[in-house]
Amino acid sequence: MGRIYAQAGATGAPKRVTDPSFKPLEYSPTWSPDGRQLAFVTWDDTGRGNVWRVSATGGMPQRVTSEAGDYVDPVWSPDGRTIAVARGEGATARQRTLTHNAWYDLVALNASAATGDTGVVLSTILRPTGAGIGGEARRQLVRPSYGPEGRLFWIDEKAGTAAAGGGGRGGGTALMSVKADGSDKQEHLSFPAADEIVPSPTGEFVAFQEGDNVYVAPMAWGGIGGDVQRIEKRRGQFPVTQLTRDGGPFPALAQRHDARVRQWRALLRPSHGNGAHRHGKARRRRAPRDPDR
Numbered sequence: 001m002g003r004i005y006a007q008a009g010a011t012g013a014p015k016r017v018t019d020p021s022f023k024p025l026e027y028s029p030t031w032s033p034d035g036r037q038l039a040f041v042t043w044d045d046t047g048r049g050n051v052w053r054v055s056a057t058g059g060m061p062q063r064v065t066s067e068a069g070d071y072v073d074p075v076w077s078p079d080g081r082t083i084a085v086a087r088g089e090g091a092t093a094r095q096r097t098l099t100h101n102a103w104y105d106l107v108a109l110n111a112s113a114a115t116g117d118t119g120v121v122l123s124t125i126l127r128p129t130g131a132g133i134g135g136e137a138r139r140q141l142v143r144p145s146y147g148p149e150g151r152l153f154w155i156d157e158k159a160g161t162a163a164a165g166g167g168g169r170g171g172g173t174a175l176m177s178v179k180a181d182g183s184d185k186q187e188h189l190s191f192p193a194a195d196e197i198v199p200s201p202t203g204e205f206v207a208f209q210e211g212d213n214v215y216v217a218p219m220a221w222g223g224i225g226g227d228v229q230r231i232e233k234r235r236g237q238f239p240v241t242q243l244t245r246d247g248g249p250f251p252a253l254a255q256r257h258d259a260r261v262r263q264w265r266a267l268l269r270p271s272h273g274n275g276a277h278r279h280g281k282a283r284r285r286r287a288p289r290d291p292d293r
Contacts, residue, residue, distance in 0.1 A: 004029045004040055006056065019060040024050075028073050031056070032111075033080045039064065039111070041071045041085070048092055051085050051109060064109050066116030070098055073143040076111070077150070077180065083109045084152055086125065086142035102126075104142050106154060108180075122182035125154055143196060148203035148221055151177040155197050158190070173197065174228070175206065189219065189229050206231070207243075214243045 002025035005014040017038060018026060024042035031038060036056055043049045048068040052061040065071065070088030077084065088101030103126050107119035125142055144154045156174045175189040175197045189206060191197065196209035203221030207214060210233065217231050217240045233240050 147199040
């Protein structure tokens with residue numbers, strides 16, 4: 001536990017990626033766009049956490065951050081130049097856990113900085129008490145992702161309002177994003193109780209985890225007028241397809257092209273066991289129009 005391994009295909013032997021002398025505990029590995037590197041976060045009780053990168057073929061990791069902190073869920077930008085990560089406000093420095101952070105900063109780090117980077121804060125993610133649909137305090141970790149137009153997406157937790165009856169009613173989660181420079185903050189979707197929300201690369205679909213299972217729904221990337229699109233599993237205005245029955249944390253949508261079919265694969269990392277599960281969502285494309293007609 002706490003070590004990153006890779007294997008070649010289903011029959012390959014697992015091999016530790018980081019050098020055996022590397023001591024901090026390793027979490028949340030993520031592939032670079034070209035598949036040549038992995039970024040990950042670490043934790044140890046004395047040095048706290050940092051963000052690192054390492055060659056996919058193995059070796060000694062290089063530290064990306066210049067300051068220790070409460071880092072979770074790194075993700076590479078599409079061009080591979082930036083690693084975005086959520087950085088907590090410092091709960092572990094007070095002998096609390098990562099989930100006790102009252103807010104997280106979304107930080108953009110230079111992926112190739114030779115001596116580590118302090119990063120640029122793109123947005124701040126609050127964690128309001130009573131954001132759960134039943135009034136409970138929601139405290140899942142942040143998992144940012146890149147999506148359409150190179151924007152950075154994350155989940156915001158919405159507290160219930162007095163107009164909605166109080167006690168957390170009307171609360172839930174929302175899919176938010178900013179441009180790569182942190183400008184143009186937008187709310188795209190709202191959910192009653194989603195814990196993971198990930199848009200497809202072109203914004204035509206969204207995968208989300210709710211009640212320990214994964215679902216997919218169409219996403220109106222261009223918007224639906226002045227309203228935020230609401231996604232609900234039952235009685236919603238948009239169709240929702242359930243992909244799992246026995247649990248499926250950490251969904252991701254990968255895109256594959258051919259001449260006639262645009263397909264998204266929901267890649268689900270299981271909470272136990274090895275490997276990843278794939279579920280297809282295909283949309284047939286129209287034939288290109290002849291400009292001479």
